Amino acid sequence: MTPFAIAGIQMHVAALNSNVEAMRHRIDILMARFPWTQMVLFSELAPYGPLDQFAQPFPNDVLTQFQEDAQRYGIWLIPGSMFEKMPDGRIFNTSVVINPQGEIVAKYSKMFPFRPYEAGISSGTEFCIFDVPDVGRFGLSICYDIWFPETTRQLTSQGVEVLLNPVLTGTTDRDAELAIARATAAQFQCYVFAVNGLAAGGVGKSIVVDPSAMVLHQSGGQEDMFPIEIDLDVVRRQRETGLKGLGQVLKSFRDREAEFSIYDRTSGADAYLKTLGPLTTPGQGSRAGVQTLDPRTALGTDQGAASAVPMFKGRSGTQ
Known part of the structure; x- marks a missing residue:
């Protein structure tokens, strides 16, 4: 002990x-x-x-x-x-x-x-x-x-x-x-x-x-x-x-086999993070983050590769 x-x-x-x-x-x-x-x-x-x-x-x-x-x-x-x-x-x-x-x-x-x-x-x-x-x-x-x-x-x-x-x-x-x-x-x-x-x-x-x-x-x-x-x-x-x-x-x-490219700032693996906007204090009535977002664009994927990814529509999040 x-x-x-x-x-x-x-x-x-x-x-x-x-x-x-x-x-x-x-x-x-x-x-x-x-x-x-x-x-x-x-x-x-x-x-x-x-x-x-x-x-x-x-x-x-x-x-x-x-x-x-x-x-x-x-x-x-x-x-x-x-x-x-x-x-x-x-x-x-x-x-x-x-x-x-x-x-x-x-x-x-x-x-x-x-x-x-x-x-x-x-x-x-x-x-x-x-x-x-x-x-x-x-x-x-x-x-x-x-x-x-x-x-x-x-x-x-x-x-x-x-x-x-x-x-x-x-x-x-x-x-x-x-x-x-x-x-x-x-x-x-x-x-x-x-x-x-x-x-x-x-x-x-x-x-x-x-x-x-x-x-x-x-x-x-x-x-x-x-x-x-x-x-x-x-x-x-x-x-x-x-x-x-x-x-x-x-x-x-x-003993892992995987390497994590996210920690290489030049890898492009953090492309999505760059879509999140500046690090600022929210204002009254802020609508940041609720606009329509196509994750295929954010992630840089093509139409076929992203076909299984749902589209986000406005505040309700309905597809």
């Missing part, structure tokens, strides 16, 4: 003032109640909230304070994320990983800002993988990143066993995210810790899922701190023998 105790902290996040002291206070409470905790994960943009007007340069005094907390308690600490302001004016949504010695050992910028709503936020391009000595390999993604399985595929193909996913979702698609968290755990045979905030930080419903898609914990819509002891040997056993002795998905992907 390789046990490791990770605590998620779901807390109220203010948009117009700093939440840093409230976060540090909750670390104090957590460690007083559950001193066996070894890693602490906060929600996306917890320190300063969802407004990029509070973007900070890195490093900064707030990170130094969190480094002191990690060292004082001997814990791994991921203090959510903050908007990072670069010298050239670009803004990234960035998280750091702090080890028990108080050192920043990894840094990650969100690859998929929630566009078009997060217009003006730049995309990161580097993956975040770090090892906890004598425990296992961890990976970090931020919120919307988990909607793109390619991100988790990249991490788990390099041995990541636990996916840490700080979230800020205050919208009606949180239930969809919960389904994605479970599917991600099963598809990639890993633990998933998806920690959401409250108020300006989200609608809560943080979730912890094991590699068989079993929900180990799900928060409601109130403040919550939830230390969960996981067993990394469960990941290794399942990756070797399959989910409940059944699907060995990572090995099946490794």
Whole structure:
């Protein structure tokens, strides 16, 4: 058995003032109640909230304070994320990983800002993988990143066993995210810790899922701190023998015969995607996507090859 105790902290996040002291206070409470905790994960943009007007340069005094907390308690600490302001004016949504010695050992910028709503936020391009000595390999993604399985595929193909996913979702698609968290755990045979905030930080419903898609914990819509002891040997056993002795998905992907031309941007395999229009915020009464569309034209197929494809007619979808 390789046990490791990770605590998620779901807390109220203010948009117009700093939440840093409230976060540090909750670390104090957590460690007083559950001193066996070894890693602490906060929600996306917890320190300063969802407004990029509070973007900070890195490093900064707030990170130094969190480094002191990690060292004082001997814990791994991921203090959510903050908007990072670069010298050239670009803004990234960035998280750091702090080890028990108080050192920043990894840094990650969100690859998929929630566009078009997060217009003006730049995309990161580097993956975040770090090892906890004598425990296992961890990976970090931020919120919307988990909607793109390619991100988790990249991490788990390099041995990541636990996916840490700080979230800020205050919208009606949180239930969809919960389904994605479970599917991600099963598809990639890993633990998933998806920690959401409250108020300006989200609608809560943080979730912890094991590699068989079993929900180990799900928060409601109130403040919550939830230390969960996981067993990394469960990941290794399942990756070797399959989910409940059944699907060995990572090995099946490794041994695949198919290649996926969609990932070659010059292949033309994504012709349909180019018909979907620009990535913009819908307007009132928008009829985007309901016009008559002939999928044969979109896919570049000829009349004969597409004869079995139904035509889409207006809003009703009748043939």
